[in-house]
Amino acid sequence: MSLALLIEQLLNGLQLGVMLFLMAAGLTLIFGVMGLINLAHGSLYMVGAFACAIVAAATGSFWIGLAASLVAAAAAGAIVEVTVIRRLYDRDHLDQVLATFALILVFSEGTRWVFGSFPLYLDIPPLLQGAVPLPGGGQYQLYRLAIIGVGIAVAIGLYLLISRTRLGMRIRAGESDREMIAALGVDIKTLYTVVFALGAALAGLAGALVGALQSVQVGMGEPVLILAFVVIVIGGIGSIKGALFGAILVGVVDTMGRVLLPQALSLMLPPSQAGLVGGALASMLIYIVMALILAFRPSGLFGAQS
Amino acid sequence: MRSILATGLLGLSLSVSGLANAEPVKIGVITTLSGGGSGLGIDMRDAFTLAIDRSGNEDVELVIEDDAQKPEMAVQIANKMIQSDNVDLMTGIIWSNLAMAVVPSVTAQDVIYLSPNAGPSALAGERCHPNYFNVAYQNDNFHEAMGQYANEDYKNTFILAPNYPAGKDSLTGFKRFYEGELAGEIYTQVGQTDYAAEIAQIRSSGADSVFFFLPGGMGISFMKQYAQSGLDIPVMGPAFSFSQDVLPAVGEAALGVKNSATWSKDLDNEANKAFVEAFTEEYGRLPSVYAAQSWDTANLILSALEKASPDDKEAFRAALKEADFDSVRGEFAFNTNNHPIQNVYIREVVEEDGELTNKVVATAFEDHEDAFAQDCSM
Incomplete structure (x- = not known):
């Protein structure tokens, strides 16, 4: 494999990782602060993609669509938090899983009811079309580089928000002792709604960015949700830093596994067999990595050691 | 007062059952109407109901259910249709994994199944069955x-x-x-x-x-x-x-x-022109391959109903096998395994x-x- 191809595949892995980070950051933030398992996070991703596709089709501008996706997902998140999620904080995880699973069904069928069953169209904006040259003679798609840039910007933004601002201080306080900050007079209800809406907006942003690369359709959020859960388990539940490293690890391992395993096996097996076996192994690879990491660090890479 | 109501209801129910005396042919349609794959099932259902409506045949009754693209759900619906709805024929499944779960048990219970889309190789070869007709294609x-x-x-x-x-x-x-x-x-x-x-x-x-x-x-x-x-x-x-x-x-x-x-x-035959026009006029969108196959399935059933009753399984199977209908795909015949011989x-x-x-x-x-x-x- 040439150097250019290797760099291109590493960038692909990084881009997948950054996209997973946008999903996982919200998921892990919500779990860390409120102790809530939110299966409906994938639905918020879908809401973002649909909002972007519809607004972009109506206005002709991807950028207005992108802004709409943030607003729509945050609003959907806030409404869901106030009407449903708020009742679940004191319940055990099984009740939370049941209720948020029900939300998936409501969101999916609701979206299908309103927008129909046929996938929607969303293309990348003209500004980001085209490719940039890579060292080694290859080329890389500009839009995917932009996704990597957005992901890094969000990671830095989240870091600053949590370590430098008053809101961040409250989020950290909420993570370590819920009763105490409520007793100190912080409006914990509003804080929870804000955190939930923030997580939802990140999921919506991921949905809109990725919607331009793939098909915008009902049920698009669930496969990503599973990967996002793998990411936060690897990174350590509740840790944003863990979500970042976990996401990039999963993205790179998954991409490189898909490329390298069939090639490695083709040294020993006939090509069609190598493709089949390699493909099957590649789809297991991230779960094997997760199992190995959990065997040595049961609370994940950056999880609180308890 | 109560007795008047009761008499009225009795009268109503009598008149309803009087209408039902014509013994309509019941067709069970299991297809995907919700979830990510529902676009295909909706085209299937729309073309099928349209073909039955346009034929003017009022002795056909449809029982339509959504399988949500889940094999276990399709199996449950199939059992319900056979045991409590007493359907005469079944059709509708889009996906091969669902067809593999449903078709063998349906055909074994002596109900005729016509596939409007899925054509897994197992059902075309060794596990072919006289009650299974594939009106679409074999998957390959x-x-x-x-x-x-x-x-x-x-x-x-x-x-x-x-x-x-x-x-x-x-x-x-x-x-x-x-x-x-x-x-x-x-x-x-x-x-x-x-x-x-x-x-x-x-x-x-x-x-x-x-x-x-x-x-x-x-x-x-x-x-x-x-x-x-x-x-x-x-x-x-x-x-x-x-x-x-x-x-x-x-x-x-x-x-x-x-x-x-x-x-x-754009296939150039009369049946196809009529189909594309009817579908576009009724639903305001162009038909897909799934709609075309489903339209053919409905017309195949209608053509066989003119020759035989589904109560006489032997005669009805023979009538289906003749494929005496105007296919939107042009020439159409059944092979020995009840799969199409057609142009691609x-x-x-x-x-x-x-x-x-x-x-x-x-x-x-x-x-x-x-x-x-x-x-x-x-």
């Missing part, structure tokens, strides 16, 4: 046609499909007729949405063409990303990723792509009146039979 057919057509222009094709039974059948079907070299052969994950890694491999493989089978959202994602990557190696595939239901979502990336199918909107066409995606659609550019096979008929003992 579209891929075989593309392999045959690729011989004309290409010597070094890169092929990819998802890693599940229909994906393996697809690549096997393509290779059955393709004679050139393979630049690469990849099995992707089912439900995969990002193909950047695969596209990079295609770019570096030196292929002169790409054949892919990625149904549903997978194909939309692949085509968009392929177009965005700037690769200009020609792409081809079965019609599933270029059907009328997904073309708007793929967008201009699909323009010019060759794809294989047994039907196209190569279509090209074009833009017509600002809308993406397909037109026929070549005929890959005339009167094509599937490769499994010889394994069927009927």
Whole structure:
């Protein structure tokens, strides 16, 4: 494999990782602060993609669509938090899983009811079309580089928000002792709604960015949700830093596994067999990595050691 | 007062049962009406109900249920339809894994099943059954046609499909007729949405063409990303990723792509013209391959009903087997294994009146039979 191809595949892995980070950051933030398992996070991703596709089709501008996706997902998140999620904080995880699973069904069928069953169209904006040259003679798609840039910007933004601002201080306080900050007079209800809406907006942003690369359709959020859960388990539940490293690890391992395993096996097996076996192994690879990491660090890479 | 009401109700129920004395033929339709794959099932249902409505035959009653693309749900619905609804015939299933779960038990209970889409190889070969009629195709057919057509222009094709039974059948079907070299052969994950890694491999493989089978959202994602990557190696595939239901979502990336199918909107025959006109007029959108196959299924049933009653299974099966109806695909006959003998066409995606659609550019096979008929003992 040439150097250019290797760099291109590493960038692909990084881009997948950054996209997973946008999903996982919200998921892990919500779990860390409120102790809530939110299966409906994938639905918020879908809401973002649909909002972007519809607004972009109506206005002709991807950028207005992108802004709409943030607003729509945050609003959907806030409404869901106030009407449903708020009742679940004191319940055990099984009740939370049941209720948020029900939300998936409501969101999916609701979206299908309103927008129909046929996938929607969303293309990348003209500004980001085209490719940039890579060292080694290859080329890389500009839009995917932009996704990597957005992901890094969000990671830095989240870091600053949590370590430098008053809101961040409250989020950290909420993570370590819920009763105490409520007793100190912080409006914990509003804080929870804000955190939930923030997580939802990140999921919506991921949905809109990725919607331009793939098909915008009902049920698009669930496969990503599973990967996002793998990411936060690897990174350590509740840790944003863990979500970042976990996401990039999963993205790179998954991409490189898909490329390298069939090639490695083709040294020993006939090509069609190598493709089949390699493909099957590649789809297991991230779960094997997760199992190995959990065997040595049961609370994940950056999880609180308890 | 109460007795008057009761008499009234009794009278009503009597008059209802009086109407029902004509003993309508009940057809159970199990198809996918919710979830990500529902676009296909909705086209199937819409074309089927439209064909029955337009025929003017009022003795047909439809029982339509949604399987949500879940095999266990389809099995439950099938049992309910047979045991409590007492359906005479069944049809509707889109997906092969659901068909494999439902069809063998349905046909074993002596109910006739007509497939409007799925055609798994197992049911065409050793496990063929006199009560099972496939009005669509055997799963390999579209891929075989593309392999045959690729011989004309290409010597070094890169092929990819998802890693599940229909994906393996697809690549096997393509290779059955393709004679050139393979630049690469990849099995992707089912439900995969990002193909950047695969596209990079295609770019570096030196292929002169790409054949892919990625149904549903997978194909939309692949085509968009392929177009965005700037690769200009020609792409081809079965019609599933270029059907009328997904073309708007793929967008201009699909323009010019060759794809294989047994039907196209512009096939020149009277039945097809009438079908396209009726469907477009009723629903305000162009029909897909699934709608066309479903329309044929309904008309096949109607043609058999004129000759025999489903109560006489033997006679009804014989009437179905004659395939005495005007197919929108032109010539249509059943092989010994109750699967179609039909032409398979190569279509090209074009833009017509600002809308993406397909037109026929070549005929890959005339009167094509599937490769499994010889394994069927009927």
